[in-house]
Amino acid sequence: VRSGSGSRPVPPAGATARAPSGPPATVAAARLAFRGDVPYSLDFGDIYHAADGVAEVERVFLVPTRFAERAAQTRSWLRVGELGFGSALNFITAAERFLDLAPAAGRMHFLSCDAHPLDPVDFARIADARGGRQPLYRELARVYPPRLPGWHRRELAAGRVRLSLYYGDAATALADLDRRAPPFDVWFLDGFAPDRNAGMWTPDLLRAVAACCATGAAVATFTAAGAVRRRLEAAGFAVERLDQRPHKRHTLRALFTGNRSHRPLPRRVVVAGAGLAGAFAARALADAGIDVVVVDAPAPRLPEVVLHSRALAEGSAHARLRNNAYLNATATYASIGIHPTGALQLASSTTPLARLDRIALTFASTGRWVVRCDPVSASALAGLRVQTGALYFPDAVRVPTEDLCDALLAGVERRFERVVSCSPRADTCSVTTTQRNLDADAIVLCTGTPPHWPALRHLEVLPVWGQLEVLKTGHPPRLPLFADGYLVPRADGTVALGATYEQAPWNAERATAENLARYARFTLTASGRDAQWTARFRGVRGVSSDRLPVVGRASDDGPLWVDLAHGSNATATAPLAAALIAEGFGGEFAPMGNDEIALLDPLRFLERQARRGPRHGARSARRRRS
Numbered sequence: 001v002r003s004g005s006g007s008r009p010v011p012p013a014g015a016t017a018r019a020p021s022g023p024p025a026t027v028a029a030a031r032l033a034f035r036g037d038v039p040y041s042l043d044f045g046d047i048y049h050a051a052d053g054v055a056e057v058e059r060v061f062l063v064p065t066r067f068a069e070r071a072a073q074t075r076s077w078l079r080v081g082e083l084g085f086g087s088a089l090n091f092i093t094a095a096e097r098f099l100d101l102a103p104a105a106g107r108m109h110f111l112s113c114d115a116h117p118l119d120p121v122d123f124a125r126i127a128d129a130r131g132g133r134q135p136l137y138r139e140l141a142r143v144y145p146p147r148l149p150g151w152h153r154r155e156l157a158a159g160r161v162r163l164s165l166y167y168g169d170a171a172t173a174l175a176d177l178d179r180r181a182p183p184f185d186v187w188f189l190d191g192f193a194p195d196r197n198a199g200m201w202t203p204d205l206l207r208a209v210a211a212c213c214a215t216g217a218a219v220a221t222f223t224a225a226g227a228v229r230r231r232l233e234a235a236g237f238a239v240e241r242l243d244q245r246p247h248k249r250h251t252l253r254a255l256f257t258g259n260r261s262h263r264p265l266p267r268r269v270v271v272a273g274a275g276l277a278g279a280f281a282a283r284a285l286a287d288a289g290i291d292v293v294v295v296d297a298p299a300p301r302l303p304e305v306v307l308h309s310r311a312l313a314e315g316s317a318h319a320r321l322r323n324n325a326y327l328n329a330t331a332t333y334a335s336i337g338i339h340p341t342g343a344l345q346l347a348s349s350t351t352p353l354a355r356l357d358r359i360a361l362t363f364a365s366t367g368r369w370v371v372r373c374d375p376v377s378a379s380a381l382a383g384l385r386v387q388t389g390a391l392y393f394p395d396a397v398r399v400p401t402e403d404l405c406d407a408l409l410a411g412v413e414r415r416f417e418r419v420v421s422c423s424p425r426a427d428t429c430s431v432t433t434t435q436r437n438l439d440a441d442a443i444v445l446c447t448g449t450p451p452h453w454p455a456l457r458h459l460e461v462l463p464v465w466g467q468l469e470v471l472k473t474g475h476p477p478r479l480p481l482f483a484d485g486y487l488v489p490r491a492d493g494t495v496a497l498g499a500t501y502e503q504a505p506w507n508a509e510r511a512t513a514e515n516l517a518r519y520a521r522f523t524l525t526a527s528g529r530d531a532q533w534t535a536r537f538r539g540v541r542g543v544s545s546d547r548l549p550v551v552g553r554a555s556d557d558g559p560l561w562v563d564l565a566h567g568s569n570a571t572a573t574a575p576l577a578a579a580l581i582a583e584g585f586g587g588e589f590a591p592m593g594n595d596e597i598a599l600l601d602p603l604r605f606l607e608r609q610a611r612r613g614p615r616h617g618a619r620s621a622r623r624r625r626s
């Protein structure tokens with residue numbers, strides 16, 4: 001499943017979309033030809049795999065790494081890394097073998113990267129041809145990540161197979177793994193041949209692979225080039241040439257001789273708050289094998305909220321974080337059986353048509369996750385007369401908050417109390433609730449806004465109140481509409497109209513008046529006055545000074561963690577934040593770049609406060625770290 005790294009010998013066919021300045025917002029697709037069933041790279045002048053693809057995977061990668069034996073012995077996670085995702089043949093073949101052999105509790109985390117991923121159309125063609133013999137191909141084709149740079153996560157086979165796929169340079173992907181990911185058991189090195197793709201076989205890259213290996217990890221590669229063998233040896237592997245005749249002369253197997261094991265997980269973690277952030281975090285921690293207690297002060301919750309994209313047509317870390325949070329969330333909801341409704345983003349004063357056009361143009365050929373609509377096709381989707389151009393996001397979903405949180409928390413211990421304080425003690429803490437004391441190794445605050453504890457005084461997070469109205473109308477849209485606010489059809493035939501953004505809480509009547517004015521601005525019906533008000537919901541969002549969530553350890557050390565400030569967008573950011581929290585406790589690698597994580601770091605405010613003082617609810621705090 002040979003694949004390319006950052007450097008390529010010929011220019012790409014489709015140029016990457018680049019914002020006026022800054023990194024590209026998309027990744028160029030591999031240029032393919034087909035030799036029979038076998039894809040051939042026009043960029044590297046090489047085939048992706050031999051004609052007997054599955055058998056080649058078996059003899060070059062699975063047998064030398066003792067994959068079958070490792071799968072059969074997997075009690076929690078088998079971690080497999082790969083350089084070169086290509087046509088996914090190694091992944092699919094290994095995953096299907098894993099599912100055949102591993103015990104029911106065993107899961108596989110397969111991590112791979114590709115600088116020139118297959119275009120979704122090419123991938124669909126390959127998946128279609130191979131899906132009869134390898135059904136997992138079809139499942140992957142349905143959720144195949146669009147060509148946006150950075151990490152993408154997909155859960156397949158009812159969650160038993162996790163794919164973390166990086167689109168971009170292998171060296172950057174490995175730098176993200178360094179010191180974050182639990183060590184890997186197996187690596188497949190499958191870039192195109194060293195003489196055509198030198199960037200995938202550099203001493204630095206092979207050292208970075210070694211840095212991610214567990215004791216006894218096995219690395220396999222199809223090449224037996226002397227330089228690769230010597231570099232693997234220099235990186236700390238015992239390397240062996242394997243005789244592969246009559247297929248080809250030799251391949252390499254390398255065993256990691258260093259000493260590296262998985263750091264121990266905490267025994268018990270308290271999660272405070274059971275909204276979307278808390279429920280996703282608790283689930284991720286429980287899935288990592290940690291004993292979790294969720295303590296939540298019951299509060300009225302919005303019955304349903306909508307995941308919709310706030311796409312940015314750029315390649316900055318901020319844009320990658322935002323775009324990938326949405327894309328990863330759509331995949332997460334699909335994997336837990338929440339079906340998409342789709343959503344339309346209409347042009348409005350806050351989202352002018354020119355901005356929508358730029359988004360559509362930038363992401364046009366990356367995959368079918370955003371589609372430009374003219375007023376006619378937008379009207380057909382909405383079931384109402386839409387008078388502006390729009391973007392259609394087919395994977396947007398209506399999230400039933402209460403049911404989802406309950407489902408995520410199934411099997412997790414819950415206490416319906418309020419957390420009052422937390423006293424750190426050496427490496428652990430004592431959490432005081434309104435009812436009892438709980439001993440734990442750590443606490444994760446998922447309370448929307450932070451409590452007024454001295455250890456959190458640096459956090460710049462404030463509450464912002466919001467209200468939505470429930471209306472009865474003879475003309476509900478068929479799918480959620482976003483413009484200056486949103487109009488969302490509900491299961492009972494009513495529509496939700498929202499939402500206000502109140503820095504200080506307004507009178508509910510004033511908020512209703514503002515929302516109703518918004519309804520008129522949707523201008524969907526002749527008069528805009530056909531609706532009958534029936535109810536309202538009020539709630540609070542935690543919003544940080546830079547509008548980004550605040551996720552990670554609250555100070556340089558200590559047992560206090562936060563997962564706060566999801567603003568108006570927890571449906572997108574809570575799943576990703578939960579992965580980051582789980583990784584912080586020694587769980588699986590979170591699909592995020594180091595630069596994206598830095599944007600969420602609770603300590604980020606300290607540097608700003610050193611320059612311009614505390615703001616946005618923070619009180620002065622001094623950084624303890626030098």
Ligand SMILES: Cc1cc2nc3c(=O)[nH]c(=O)nc-3n(C[C@H](O)[C@H](O)[C@H](O)COP(=O)(O)OP(=O)(O)OC[C@H]3O[C@@H](n4cnc5c(N)ncnc54)[C@H](O)[C@@H]3O)c2cc1C
Binds near residue numbers: 500541567570
């Ligand atoms: C009117 C309105 C409309 C919205 N529409 C959307 C939308 O369409 N899409 C979208 O993505 N987002 C929307 N949002 C935002 C969304 O609701 C938030 O992003 C989301 O609720 C944040 O989730 P959370 O888990 O971080 O916090 P919350 O949902 O606020 O949950 C925090 C939980 O912590 C509990 N808690 C607080 N303090 C303590 C304590 N000391 N001890 C124990 N428990 C405690 C609370 O009772 C609560 O259960 C909307 C918000 C409002 C107000």
